Amino acid sequence: MSSDKRPTNSFPGRVARWMFGLFRIMLSGVLVVFVMLIGLFLLAVAANTALRDLEFTMRATEEHERLPEPDLSRLQQAALFVTAQVLPLRQPGYHLVTPGRVFRDCAECPELVEVPAGYFLLGSPIFEKGRYAHLFIYRPLRTQLKHANREGPRRLVRIPRPLAFSRYEITYGQWKQAQEDPDWLAITGREPYFPELEAGYRDDQPMTPTEWSDAKAYAAYLSAKTGQTYRLPTDAEWEYAARAGSVTRFPWGNEVGKDNAVCINCSSIWPERTMAPVGLHPPNDFGLYDMHGNGFEWVEDCYESYHDPVKADGSAYVQDECEFRAMRGGGAYSQDWQSRSGFRVGPHHYNRGYGHAFRLVREMG
16 A cells, blocks of 8 residues: 655755754754843843942042942842953943142152042953963963963952052152162162163153162152152052053053053154153043053062952052062053053062163052
8 A cells, every 4th residue: 555655764854854953053052142141231230230339439438538348239249240351341430530639748759649549440351452462472372371361350449548649650860869868778778779771861761670679668768758658559559540440451542542652663752662751641531641651660569360359458469478579551662462551460579670660659648
């Protein structure tokens, strides 16, 4: 007896089943991506409510009051932390940033700019251009891999009190004046240090080369002379001041542009690959000059190839013995990606490299 049914294992049938299976897999993938995007959107919404609440707290805090710890729900904290790794978001209170008051404690002292207390997102998103450039430039690769996350994890940090930052990097002229002071040795316990610099090096160019202890000695000298507390900024304080409310690679945008900083092929104002006189390029929105390029600046922290994800008070990361110290800002010999706000590097603390410079903070109140 004959049958009209076609064999189920025919070639067209197998193709149809294969295409149907492929369609189901693709549909499942689309659904997974859709769910992930919805999840990221909800996280971003929660993160933005956290940023809004932080701005309310900043507005409610009087100028010289101590900024309280963030009062965020666990959901807001988690959403902000996760979302900040991927999206730039915004800095809390970015629209409140204005140039600070300029003053100095003595005629020979560096000019200072008052920077207010605030919350900010420290570090860079994982997709920021230039974040992993060192992996492909320096060798061996396995050595560089341990530094792959040195700008992360990105996290919320509180700068609890206003600080006064050096308006410019400490200059050679300011350093020289301190070395010539008969009290230098008594205050610091160090012999005067006059580096050998190229002919024509000017008093208004940054003091270099310096090691970490040179910067600490100058801070001790100014503290003794003025009765105020001068010190190196912490890693977090430096980035807060450099960003000045921005989340982009540089405070002026995502591209280095022209005539914003002294780095390789960055400036027509100072095209030489040497450190420029301070203040040639525009300041950031806090009123600070040369935070990007010109000189790598020492900070207080011991260097680790990551940010401590639970350290949120802006204080320095220190150990009993610390061979490496963090530096920020890039230099005249650096590529633009090394001058980004989030970039960090950690040489030996005794490394007196040309281009190593510093600026100080003075505590307020």
